[in-house]
Structure formats: C-alpha cells, structure tokens
Amino acid sequence: MTGMADKPDNQKTFVAFQQALAALRDGFAKKISSKVEEIHQSWERLKAAPEDGRTFHLLHRQAHTLAGTAATYGFEEVGRLAREIELILQAKLAEDHFTWTKTTVDQVDVFLVKLKKIAREKTFKASSDTEASQTADAASLMAEMSEHIIYLVDDDVDLLKTTKAQIQAFGYDVEAFSDLNQFDKAIERQTPAVVIMDVMFGEGKKTGIEHIADINATRKHPLQSIFITNKHDVLTRLKAVRANGLAFFPKPVLVEQLIDVLNGLNNHGEEDAYKVVIVDDSEEQSAFAALHLQQAGMETCEVNDPLELLHTLADFSPDIILMDLYMPDCDGFELSKVIRQMDAYVSIPIVFLSTEQNREKQMGAMSLGGDDFLSKPIEPWHLISAVSSRVQRGRMIRKLAETDGLTGLLTHSKSKERLAVELSRAIRERSPLSFVMLDIDHFKHVNDTYGHPAGDRVLKSLANMLKQRLRQYDIIGRYGGEEFVLVLPNTDAEMAKIVLDTLRVTFSEIGHSSDDGPFHCTFSCGIASCPEFDRIISLNHEADQALYKAKKNGRNQVLIAKKTH
C-alpha cells in the first residue's frame, strides 16, 4: 500500500488538523455577513436594472460561491438559502430573455431577509466566541487547566488503577472515576486538561461518547477527550469525532499511545512567529508586504539597502527571504548567489518578487538558488500563503533533520551542537552545567525476548518521560541505539544525580507492554559536570567512563565522574 498509508496521519496531525479547521471556520463565520451584504447590493442593483447582464452574472457567482463555501464550512442553513437564490437565477439563465415576475422577485427578497438574519447571528457568534472569550475567559480557562489534570473514566476498576499509575509515571496528575455521577460532579468543580473515557461505559444504553457529547452541549468550551473502546466501527468513530474527540483507541490501549497524544497537546501552540526578511529598494513596496505579513501574525524585517542584508540575516535569523529581483547596486540574482555561498544559509528559502514575465529569466533566478518566483503585483493572501507554506515546510524539514524519527529527540550531531552552545554559556556566566549519558540496561535482551516493536516502545516511553519530567530548556538527545544524552544547564552534579535517581526509579516502575504481558526496564547513568570538566571532549569522555562504571557495578544506578587530580 502506498499513498495515504505512509503519509503523516498520526494523532498529532489529527489534532492539529481539527484546530486548523476550527480556526478557518471561525475566520469564515466572521465574513458571512459581509458576503451576504455583497449579494444584497448586487440584487438591489439588478432590481434597478433588470437588463444588466453583468450584474446578473455577478450575483449568480456570488450566490453560487456562498452556497458552496458555507456548506463546506458546515453552515448548512446559510448554504441552503444561498443555494435557493442561485437556483432561481439559474432558472432565469435557462430562459431566453430575462423576465422577472413579482413572485420570483419576492422569493429572492424573502431568502435574502432570512439569509441576512442568520448571517448576523453566525457572524456575531463567531466574533464573540473568538474575541471576547479569548481574552476574558481564556484567562480563566488557562487558570483552570494549568494543573494539567487528567480525568480517567472506566468501569473496570482494576484497569483503572493500573492505567492511572502508568500515566502518572509520565508526570501527569490523574484522577480516576469508575462512576459517571462522580465524574459529572468533578467536571463541575474543575475542567480537566483531558478526559480519557471508556466508550462502552456501564450496562445502560448510553455510551461514554454520548455522555461526553451531552456534557459538551452544555459547555462553552468542549471537553478535550480521548476515547477508548473495543468497538471500532466507522459509526462509533464518527460519533467520537462529533463529540470533539481528540483521539480514538481500540482496546487494549497502549499507555505509550495515550502519552503521545497528551504530549502533543502540551506542546501545541508554542510555535514561534514566522520571521520574514523583505529585501526591496522601494520602501513603499517592502512596507506593503510587511504590513500584510504582519497582519497574518508574522514578524518582518525590511531591508532597503541590499548590501545591509548580511548583517540582518545574522541578527534576525529569518525563516525565509523575500527579495525584489531588480535593485540598484546589487540585484537579486547576485545577492541570492552570495547568500547560498554561506554555509549557515544554504537551506533558507528565497522567494523572488518581481514584475519579470520572462520565463527564461525566472528560471535563471531559480537556478541561482531562488526557490520560487512571485509576480508583482501580488494579492496579499497569495503572498501570505506562499510565504507561510514555505516556512512551514522549511521548519518541518529542519525539525526532521535535527530530530530522531522514533523518539522525536535531538540527533547525535544536534545534541553535540547544543552542548557546545550551552557549555560556552555556562563558562561565560560561571554557572554549573551537567552532562549525562544514559543507557537502558540489557536492552539487547529486551529486543531478543519481546521483539523490536516492544523495544521501540521502551525507547519512546523513556523519551516521553524525559520530555515530560525535565525542564523546557534541558536538552535531550538520542545518541543512537539505547543511548541517550542530557544537557542540564544551571545544574551541578549533585543536583543532577538527585533528578536522575528519581527518574530512574520512576522508569523502573513503568510496565511496558508486550505480547507476553508487561515487563520492566531500568537504566544506568554517568554524569560529568562543568566546572569540574570544561571541555566537550572531557565531558563526553568522563560521563562515558562513569556510565561504564555504573554498568560494571551492577546497573540501575547513577554515578558522578570525579576529577582525579
């Protein structure tokens, strides 16, 4: 099977998709009123001049477009009314000459009145939902959710206990409920970050999904829910989606999968604004582009003297460069060549903006290191979408190149790079830093006994636990195989040992799933710290030696490298 199966269709993508769709839908809702107003104006013009073919066609298009878009975004009533108007016009179009009877005019009038009324409601609701609630109640929502508590609901008490313990091992607060009444009371008290709900709850006819859907119907913000079920037909899945489900897992659910979704939620929304450098000798032109890109939430930096660009690149570190092709002193062709000669900017996307219509010249620009060619004048939305899709892709590629595919942790070379940066900062600021080498004990045995998929899940579990338990600015990398490295800034060796020992105990308590039932793993660590060791090579060597000793001493322990002289 090719195609969709190997495309990114995991849970995180699904969550991101739902959020993106909701944002688009909101944006569209806000525009419904003005779209209806346009239709109304065209209609009034047509009534004043029934013979005006251009107005007729404009109106037809407007009604057709609104019918289609509204329906796509799920505003069925708006879509239906616009469609009625379109159908009346289409019928007229089929006639040889336009004649308007009073009845058809009245019909259109009635549809328009209805359309305006409902459009006002939708637009109003969308604006108040996003604006008012984003400011006023988002604050309360954040406060409520800041504890990241998870409600786990299942009528199987034993399963409830083990699942709760397993999720807690990853650093989440979990409250478990085997009774729906208690769960309802708890919801009234506090909104959890996520609800994990067994679908086939109780013997009654009401399923967990329906229960959540009912609760959501009474709430302003729907609960974020993950459903677990032993039924996985399309209908049940569909119900789950409609109840605002984030994810849906068949039983027996692997805790690792749950944690993946939970981690995805936590990391969402922290993406930095896209940074765009605009190079154009005309201040007016660059200001135009900057304005529109800023309105789309991007950060911009305008460069009107092309020779200044290199300074800007170093200071601003943009995601993308937008460049006018024809400039005095140094044109876009030459400038892109210069940029591409510098190692640090080999992969930064460069997009040329120009009135150049000559295809050959356009191609020439590409071969010199440009990635795309946009013709001026350019529609703002086109500019925004061209820029954001390239930045998105560029960031994704960078992330893929810098992170390990299985665990999402930094690669060997990237971890080393980050260690170098943090070490020089620690030396400069005279602050401590610990470097940790961590290795899973008897990992080969795990792979041999339980199979490689189980081994991979152990690696992912450890990665997830480290991500969840360590601080935002700690650096976590996978050196390869079952070996991990940590860089803990502002942490001396003693402190690092305390942290790692806690993690070591927690990790040893996690039950990993396999076909032969759950099993347990441990890890060993070696720690080397600055200022005792102040070079990358010695940190690496000493941590490695300490790890070797820990293994030799019987594993499942954390050792600190001591300076011998």
Place this chain on the structure above:
Amino acid sequence: MQALERILYAEDEIDIQQVASLALETVGGYTLKICSSGLVVLNEIEAFEPQLLLFDVMMPDMDGPTALEKVREMEAYKTVPAVFMTAKVQSNETQRYLDMGAVDVIAKPFDPMTLAAQVQEIWERLQN
C-alpha cells in the same frame, strides 16, 4: 503502484482553497499547487508536472471544462487524470463530465475530513 504526490488544484474561492489545502496537504500529505483559474492552470502545469488534476467546474476567466480541454491539447498532458469538483450533481450531469474526459466527479460541498481519502480512492482505482 505509483504513489500520488502532486495534485494541481484549480479553485477560485479562497475560503474553499484554504480548507481543501488543509484537507489534502495536512491530512493527505500531498503536494498541492493551487491555481485560482483555468488560465493560471495553463501557466503552471508544465513547471509542476502534476499526477492528478482537481478542477472546480465554475471559475471566472476560464472554467474547469475549458481548462481541461486546453490541457488536453498539450502533448504531455493528454492522459493525466482529471477530477471535477462541483455542487451536487445529477447522474446525467456526472456523465457529461465523464464524457469531457474526467475520471470522476467529487460533489461539493466536500467533507474536509474525508476529501483526501476520496482522492486517494480514485487514484488507487485508476492504478488497477
């Protein structure tokens, strides 16, 4: 079987473009070239080398069927599969689009959740 990667998508309405690109790029993982009219299609098609054409029927400047006719005049694109997207159609209308050389018709409004799967299904059917 060859995997579907590049889709040339023609649609004039920005709101629809956005939701379709979300559905096809994010969910389907395809690479999409969006053209806002038939004329733009003719300008872009050679550089993009699409494996599948997805055309809205009703567009200003040049509508979907006309664009397909022009595309078919190009030697390299005589057989590239084309799918029309259009508001709820009756079966005789569908037949009309098939006669124009489309391999299938996707009804609008489409469901953003399943659009990619629909396209993939058409593609796989064609490969067999």
